[in-house]
Amino acid sequence: MVVFIIRRILLMVPVLVGSSILAFVLIDSSSDPVAQQVFELQQGGEEVPQSTIDAIEARLYYDRSMPERYWLWLTGSDDLVVWDNEGETNGDIGVLQGEWGPSTEGSSVDVGEEISERFWITLRLVLAATIASIGIAILTGVLSAVRQYSKLDYSLTFIGFLALAMPTFWFAQLLKEAAIQLNKGLNTGIFKTYGEGSTGFRGTPWEVFVDSLPFLILPTVALALTGYAAMSRYQRASMLEVLNSDYVRLARAKGVRNRTVMRRHALRTALIPIATFAPISLAGAMGGVIVIERIFGWDGLGGYSYDAIIHGDTFAMMAYLLISGIVVLIGVLVSDLLYGVLDPRIRYE
């Protein structure tokens, strides 16, 4: 088991490095933070001297070629030797050394600090949404399959199709406005529609967590929608297949109680496709936060990366992409382990 986990983690390293290279090349070649900074300075109406441009380039490491910049971003080393910090960097770059690179927002802004402040806020939302979508998808998928072609099945199927076709941002806006109207109508403040927690709230991590729960509800519902739609369809299809299989018929023929057949024979096998799909849903949620956090005014990683995109802050974008890549890969690992729990034919030795 432990050997299996270690082997899987080692296999993930090249995937992570590959995706970081790809993301870096795409982001680096599509945006030009130096030109953007110079443009913003020119808005002041004055000519920007060459020395200023050179200083900006040097601060953002844009006086180097792209491969050099990637290597620098990864290792923080100017020479092609890892852990040798003799190079002429400002000591603010090199992911392997815990430095996330300079921000275009100014030298006082540390990308690493900004990210770590917001990481738990966003992870909370993403995990809540993924777990909610998996849970509800299993429930409705199983109900649909057990009562195949009933009114319940038809309405759940229709809701599934509708959810699949619903743009998340539109649904989120509708949800938010409906909550605001309800708050007004009932003269209460039950529904929290803005921010990730009470403003200026300070306390122990537990108190902060409890304070944030009501704020979590609406964004979670909105973010869970897309993942739910696809997974409930898979769950229904796989449950139907299992219910029509010979071994379930045999179990029934032996006189096993219906509840036991469902729980022990049918559901366990029918959950395997969900385990495959869950990481995809997690990846979708990691991208979806950029929309949801913007609509609900959250100051998390999604909002942060949106600002980074607007300001052409390449190293901040890379930080978000790397973090969400790691989260998705952890999700893949968990789903691999779940296979072992669900499928008795798989043994991790």
Add this chain to the structure above:
Amino acid sequence: MSDTTVNRFENEAITTTERSQWALITRRFFRHRMAVVSLVLFVLIVLFAFVGPWVWTWDHRLHPDQLPSTSTGPSLAHPFGTDASGRDMLGAMMKATQQSLLVALVVAVGSTFLGAVVGAVAGYFRGAVDSILMRVVDVLFVIPFLVIAAAIAGSIDGGSKWYHMAFILAAFGWLSTARAVRAEVLSLREKEFIEAARAVGGSSGHIVFKHLIPNTMSVIIVSATLQIAFAILSETTLSFLGLGIQPPDTSLGLLIQDAGSAAAFNDEWYLFYIPGVMVILIALTINFVGDGLRDAMDPRQTMVRR
């Protein structure tokens, strides 16, 4: 026995002619009522978007000299109302639907083609080619699609046009198609007709394009319909964020952004609901069409539904 019964028997005898694959598929498809209704609706939406602008008086632009800059609700003169700057919403909806559909259709063609070729090549050659291509898929999968697409679309100089959006979405949208086609090809390549093609000296290119891809058509067409839904939702999301199609051009996402969420429950409700419902309608109908096609093309499917 009456004459009519005899006639019926004779008629039935005549109809037992050979039916082509496509005739069978269309017959099965037209039995799926939801899919047929959806197909009709989808065609109507396409006509609305591409023929509508030729028929309707107003376009998506502002006409300050002819239209007062106040928002008015739906009326005979403006069936979808006008927005605060006096823009006719029916004209704007036509143009916006057109832009969003253009992106979706180009993405469907582009990414389906790319995915089909990559999937077929990976599945056919296996070995090193397969592992390299599938690692590329894994690597792309780890990067959150929406963020990277937003980053690229947001940094296009002068704002992105519909073809920029189509290109970006197609470049990231082919992963699922490639996976599905590869799985299908992996089983197909062991079949006798592929072996026969190889035995008579068919080149790899010939086998992939003339034998493997045509035989995975059902998978490819179904995933193309899913691509349309995926593209329309992604494009509207990016445009909503302000990172997609830019004004003065318009898109369904941009119209929803313009309406603002407050519009959902006030007098300007039509600004919020009409574009939103249009996105849902497009994605919903195309999903049903895909569902119907999948049922129709499944060789295990019998002629009788249920």
